Amino acid sequence: MPLTLPTYPQPDARGRFGRFGGRYVPETLIPALDELEMAYAAAKTDPAFLNELDRLLREFVGRPSGLYLAQRLTEYAGGAKIYLKREDQNYTGAHKINNCLAQALLAVRMGKKRVIAETGAGQHGVASATAAALLGLSCVVYMGAEDIRRQALNVFRMKLLGAEVREVTSGTATLKDATNEAIRDWVTNVRDTFYILGSVVGPHPYPAMVRDFQAVIGEEVKVQHQALEGRPAPDAIVACVGGGSNAIGIFAPFAYLPEEERPLLIGTEAAGEGVDSGRHAASVAGGRIGVLHGAMMYLLNDDEGQIVPPHSVSAGLDYPGIGPEHCLYAQTGTAQYVPVTDAQALDALQLLTRLEGIIPALESAHAIHHAVELARTMRPDQTIVVNLSGRGDKDVAEVMRLLSLQDPAGETPGQLRSPEVLA
């Protein structure tokens, strides 16, 4: 079956998901965004582009990723069957590669020789560097100094792949500031540079384009769930949300179904030390409508419009906003967004590792936590699909540090807690 890219009713012609989205950027970029929009529209229906993307997704990335019944986790929760959509099986270890390869192919098609990217946890940076190496493009990745500290291994991987990693020390020195720097680079070098944006954020057409490139996740779930359960849609889908690309990728193919056919869609936001603590990255639960990085969305910002620095144990969720399509889903009730704390995610990471032999990324652990809670409230004939957006290799050193802090008396880093205790 040849690859097709989906068409959804949102955004509108002006790039708005309801009131969210849009193009709040310096005028310098508007022609580039117009050019990108046209190039993407043409590529989307061009068999040459689609065949090449399809080939790379299968042969280079290793798609389709598995839909795996987590039996021991299901037994542990004692309710609905919990399936894991194994985006951690992708080459480079996360869903990010789906989008990066597609955008890099588009860059080649547009005749651009240089790509730039921003990264938080480093997964998008590694995926961008990988795609650039594969396609012979020069690559610059912007990364906050704080994230460079937390994700030293990914920094080295990017450099090994031939990318230049530029340290960002302005602002909070995390993902939002890396994104500012990437946009500044693009404003300056817009004529010969393609910006590979890593999530469903930014100015139109990025939120729509990134969604379309990630929707392969949800489309595969339909086929796989049909084969395993005799129906295409699970009863619930849970995915973590920072900017929200893995979540949109698994939600969107179901989100526009009639309500009675639509699974319960739940995004888990990083609640950090708690939504009331002020140290979190939960933009729906703890934010208000604002504009950042070119789009209107739910945003952590104070009553004078200054962006409030987000916090999460996971560098990949440490973003003060959430993609405009998620904002529309939240506003219309198409999906629910629930906060999950750092501590809950750390526990869920250990739980999944012990029960299933899978070390998830800290991002994905947020979704695992809620899936277990949700499964308990559901029947054994019902199903939940959790998007396991990435693997945990990149987080192991940070997890080791955090567990040592939790339990400084332990001889090995962190007296790891048993599933019984974690319950």
Next chain:
Amino acid sequence: MTTLAPTRGAARLHAAFEQARQEGRAAFIPYMTAGYPTAAGFPALAQTLLAHADILEVGIPYSDPLGDGPTIQRASEQALAGGTSTRHSLQLVAGLREHTDKPIVVMTYVNPIYAVGPREFMRLAQRAGVDGLILPDLPPDQDLEIADLAAEHGLAVTFLIAPTSTPARVALVAQACTGFLYAVSVTGVTGAREGAALGEVPAMLALAQQHARVPVAVGFGVKDAATARQVAEVADGVVVGSAFITAAANGQDVDALAASIRAGCVR
């Protein structure tokens, strides 16, 4: 096509450009970040610039100024750390207004306007004596209500064009401006540059002047009398920002620099 709103602010801005023109100059528009270097130190610095200015541009410090280079970003961070934010910036303008009749325009990213509330923001700006707004991350077709609310409160609006702008975009942006049109001289962010030259500016201005019903000012990268003179040859106004922040930060004589650049604005 929108109609040219005959706001109080627009009239005052146009008069300032006209007076400069009659004196054989491009209008000199220095920029300073509100609350820089400190809230207490800002009024004196702003008044130093005002003494030479035809129009003063005051920037509202913002945490994520993606159209600005490192100089203005650092100034914003310093002003924010010192407690100057959106409402306070407008109070600082009100303080300047007690000492000057010259037009003052406020540069702000759009998020502070939304956070305060567009109507409330315009009300506060009007009360502070602001004449116009410069909106670096608001292409005019993104939010028509902002321009309408500004007009309702007597404020002119300025949008930006860039060397990358297509003729259609230049026409759209130029026609939306009621104060002046701001032409960005380079593809890039704000900041003084080595070897900044006119480059694509004349072609861009020729296009802009076909469509604009307001004066056209040029900014980004102008740092001294020599670069100001190049720009003044072709534009109605010259905007200079980062150079003053750098001078203030280094303890240089801002008064002398402003006098020199103003002299450079002579045609």
